[in-house]
Each structure stands twice: as structure tokens, then as C-alpha cells.
Amino acid sequence: MVTNDFCINTYRGITSKNMMNQTYFMPHPMLRQYIANYTLLYSTSTYTEVADTTPEDLIIIPDASGCFIFGFDNWGAYKNCWGPTSKPVKVKKNNLLKDERMFFIEFLPGGLSMLTGVEQKELKDMHCTISDISRKLAMILSDVIQSADGIDHLVSEVDRILLSWIENNSRKQLNITSAIHKIRLSRGNISIKRLAESEYISERHLRRLFEREIGLSVKMFARLTRLNNSLRVYKSNRNRSDLNMLQDGFFDESHFIRDFKEFCGTTPQSFIKNMSGFYNEPFKY
Known part of the structure; x- marks a missing residue:
């Protein structure tokens, strides 16, 4: 399971200049025409609830690509997908609860299509679960993210899974x-x-x-x-x-x-x- 020690015991991460609890990781070179980066975001709160109950809104500028979001806390897990965006998306800023961890797979334009084979016009500006797209892929990725014993191991395993799925996708780009x-x-x-x-x-x-x-x-x-x-x-x-x-x-x-x-x-x-x-x-x- 992802813990604070899990986050910091690595040399591969690039820490965000604006958020010290947000770290970027580069995918395997063979994935870099499909995947922009992986992001690990973790709570820095020492309390069960965040002190600020009305966090700022953060506007995500559209980039014509999508992402997978895996979230874990003491109460359970979720596996969400954003399709390619053409509109600004408003989210809450810095509202992670104690021990909450989020792992993002950030796609480049066309990358989500290459991985899943789903026509992207069906996912444009859409928010759904990864299971809605592929129950098998959601389960495999979730199991790896929860069981990895460190971020380097996690990134390597996610790389392996994505490379295998893209290779098995017969559609060409x-x-x-x-x-x-x-x-x-x-x-x-x-x-x-x-x-x-x-x-x-x-x-x-x-x-x-x-x-x-x-x-x-x-x-x-x-x-x-x-x-x-x-x-x-x-x-x-x-x-x-x-x-x-x-x-x-x-x-x-x-x-x-x-x-x-x-x-x-x-x-x-x-x-x-x-x-x-x-x-x-x-x-x-």
C-alpha cells in the first residue's frame, strides 16, 4: 500500500515546484508517445479531516487528452477516468484526507485510444470509472498499485502492463x-x-x-x-x-x-x- 515512506524513497521522481506532496515520474521510453507522465499525490495532513473545509477551486486547462486516477484512503479505493478535455474542468484544491493517496496516469493526445481501443469522441469531456471502459484493465492496474512495495517497483509494473496492452491493441496510429x-x-x-x-x-x-x-x-x-x-x-x-x-x-x-x-x-x-x-x-x- 502507498505510504509516505513509499513516496520519498526513490530517485526517479520530479517534485512539483508548487506542491511538495506532488511528484511526477516518467514512463518507459517506449511509452512516451502515448503517456506524458505518472503523478503521485499524497496527503500531508496529520488530522483525519482537512483543516480548511472549503478548499479553493482549481481550474484544469483542457489539453485534448485524458487520464486515469486511482485513489486510496482508509475507507476504500476508486478508479476514475477523464476522457480527452476540450473545456476547463473545476476541481477542489488541496483537499486530500489523512492517508489519502492518488496515482495518475496522464495520457498524451491519442494515448488513451491506443491503450483501450475506444473511440475518443465517445469519451470527450466525459468522467467515468475505468471499469466502464475495461473492467480487466482497471482490476490489473489497481492490484499492482495497491501491492507495489515502492514507487520504482510501481512505475516498472505499470510500464509493463501498459506496454503489453498497447502491443496487443491491433489498431494502428x-x-x-x-x-x-x-x-x-x-x-x-x-x-x-x-x-x-x-x-x-x-x-x-x-x-x-x-x-x-x-x-x-x-x-x-x-x-x-x-x-x-x-x-x-x-x-x-x-x-x-x-x-x-x-x-x-x-x-x-x-x-x-x-x-x-x-x-x-x-x-x-x-x-x-x-x-x-x-x-x-x-x-x-
């Missing part, structure tokens, strides 16, 4: 993987026509591929890529008072404000004033 890479390289600024021509397929077929494997349209995915890349560049720069830096990669200010409000649920000015209230995965873009 060659076209979509290449197209995703090109959208990323262009920072979301490539036309559907040019992208389809570079893949030697029709625009119609490209759209079908994205809806099946990503769950979003090509245009929506490109817009999310552009925004997440802009946020990454902005956060990495020390001069965060310059609002123009957030517009990096956008055609004009009107497109930037429209996308920002749609995907972050607020204005750029409000975002800058309350950056701690927003979260986007550090290893996806």
Missing part, C-alpha cells in the same frame, strides 16, 4: 501520430489542407481520424495546442508582466481572447492575477 507531431511543431498554426496533404490523405479522412483517436476536431486540437504552448512559453519567462507574451503564436488579439476565454474560462488579465488557481500539465506541451 501511424497517420494520427505524425499529424499530431506536425501540429505541435507548428504550435497549432498549420491549415487542415496543408496537414492532410503532408499525410497523403483527404481532409475528410483526417477529420475522421482525429475524431476517432483524439476525440476532437483537427481545428479544435490545433487551437488547444496553440493556447497550451502559449501558456508554457509565458510561464517559463521571468517577465510575466508583459501580457503580449501570452499572445505568442496567435494570429491577432481577437482570436487570442476568444480562445483564452473558451479554454480557461476567464480573461487573460484575470488569469495573470490568479495563476495559482489554474493548472495545466507540465509534460504534455
